[in-house]
Amino acid sequence: MKLLLIEDEPLLMDEMEAYLTEQGYRCEKAMSFEAGEDKIALYEYDVVILDITLPGGNGLALLQMLKKQHSEAGVLIVSAKDSLNDKLVGLNLGADDYITKPFHLEELNARVNALVRRKSFKGNAQIIVDDLIIDPVAKTVFYKETLVNFTKKEYELLLYFIVNKNRVVSRQSIAEHLWGDHYDMADNFDTVYVHTMNLRKKIAAHTGFDYIKTVYGMGYKFTSA
C-alpha cells in the first residue's frame, strides 16, 4: 500500500510517517503545495492524506487535480480549521474522509485502514487475528466457527484495538473514537474502562486469552498471542 502524506508541519509529519510506516504502509512525503503537485502528477497512490492549509496553495486545489486525473486514490483531508465549510467542500469535491487537527494517530490510522479496505478490497477483506475473524461488512466477529456477540460499541472498540495493534491507545483516543469529540469526555473515562473490561471478558471467555493489556494509567494495548 502506497501512501502520500501532504503536510507542512515537519514534526507532525515525522509522527505520521513513523506510525504509518510501522503499520506496513509505504509512505511518501510532500511538505508544500508544489511538492504535492509534482508527486500527484508523477505517481499513483492508494491513499493521499491531504492537509488543507499548505504553504503555496490550498490543499483543496490538489484534491481537484487528483479528481481531474481520475485518480483511484482514496483522499483523507486533514484540517486545522474545524470548519464545516471546508468539510462540505472537501467531501463534495470527492474526498473520502475528513479529520480535524489535533488528532490521535490511532484515529488517523483507523481512518486510513478503513479507506484502504473500502477502496482496495471493496470492503470484502476479513481481518484476522489469530483465530478471531472479523467481517467489516457484516460487522460480525467469529472465534473459529462461533459467532461472538458484541454490542455495537464493543465491536467498534475491538476493531480500533486491532487496527492499532501493539500500540498503547489512550483513553482519550478511545473515547473520541467511540463517541465523537463533541461530548466533553474529560470526566467520562469510566465508560471507556467499563467497555474495555466487557470486551476483554468476552474475548477471554471464548479464546481463553486476554489480548488487551492495561498500561499503567495511560491506556490499553492490544497484542496478539
Add this chain to the structure above:
Amino acid sequence: MAVILSIAGIALYLLLRQEVTAEIKEQLELQADLVADQVAQGKTVNFPLTTVSEVSADFPHDKRLGDTLIYDRLQRENEGYYYLTLVKKVNQRNYQITVMTSYIGWERYYKTIFISFLGVALWMAFFGVLINYYSNRKIWKPFFLNLENLKQFSVRSAQPLQWHDSTITEFKELHYSLKDLTERSRREYLALREFTENASHEIQTPLGIIQSKLDRMSQLEVSEEMARYIVQAKSGVERLSKMNRNLLLLAKLDNQVYSEKQLIRVDELLSQHLEQMEELFSVRNITLSKNLCPVTVKSDRHLCDILLSNLLSNALRYTSSPGEIAIFLSDQQLIISNPGSALDFPSEHLFDRFTKSANHTQGTGLGLAIVHQICLLNGWTIAHTYRMGVHYFSIDFN
C-alpha cells in the same frame, strides 16, 4: 418684540393725536369762517352745534380752543367735543362765534390702537412659533434620526450605520466625525475577532505536535512515575485543545459564519444523540425518560448538533447518580431536566464564558455559553430554573 410694539403703539397714538387735533382745529376755523360768511349775508346761521352772538366791540378778541362734554340723546351718554370760540368783525359788528365738532375720545383711539397692536403681536407670535417649529423640525430631523441610529449602534452589527445627510455645516461635521468613529471601532472590533479566530487556528497545530509527541512517549517503556506525568500532561493538552476548539466555535458564532439554515427534525436529531450516548448514561446509573413530538425547526444542522450534545453532556455531568434525566420536546419548546446539587455560583452567570462549578473543574466552562450563543443566533430563548433539587433547561423555539 413686545417693547418695540408698545413703543410703536404709543408713538402712533401721540402722532395721531397731534395730527387729528391740528386737523380738527383747521376744520373748526373753516367752519367759523363759513358761519361768519352767512352772518355777513344776513342769513340765519343754520349749522348744527354752532352758536353766534353779538358782543360789544371791546369784547376780547382772543381765540379759544377747548373741549367739552355734551350729552348725546341717542347714545345717552356724554360725548367729547372740541369747540372753537372766536370773535369776528362782520359788517362793523362783533360776533362771537362758537363752533363744535365731536371727536372720538382719545381713550378709544388708545383702545383701538392697543387692540390692533395686540392682535398683530399675537399673530406674529403664532406664526413665528409655527414657522420656527416646522423649520426646526426640518433642520433637526437628520440630527435626531442619526441620534436614534447611534443609540442602536453596536460594533457587532454586520452592516455599517446608515447616516442621514443634512445641509447644516455643523451637523455635517458631526456626521463625518461620528461616521469615522463608528467605522473605526467596527474595524477594530472585526480585527480583534479575526485575531481570535486566527489565533485559535494557529494554536491547533502546535497542540497537535505536543499531543502526538506525548503519544509517542507513551509507546516507550517508561516507569510508572513517568507514565503518570505523561498522562497528566496529556489531559492538560486535551483540555487546552477542547477549550481552543470551543473558543474557535464561539468566534465563528460571533462572526456569524453559520448563516445557512435548513429544516431540521429536532426529535430525530435528539434520538440520534441519545442513542449515541446510551452507554455513557447507563455506566453512571442514569436513566432516561423522554417524551418527544415530531418537531421541525429552521437552523444550521452542525449548530443544532452542538447545541444538543452540549446540553446532554451538561446533564450527564451534573446529574447525581443514580438519577433520571427527563427530556420533553414539543412544538414550542425543549425541556431537559436533571436532578443535581444547586449551583455554587450566581445563576445569572450560568451562560457566561468560563463559568464552572467548583466541583467540576475538568470542563471548559464554555459549553453552556455556546448553547446560549447558538440560541441567540436562532432567535430562541433559553432559560434555567432550579426547583426542588432539579435543574430545568428550557429552550423556546419562538
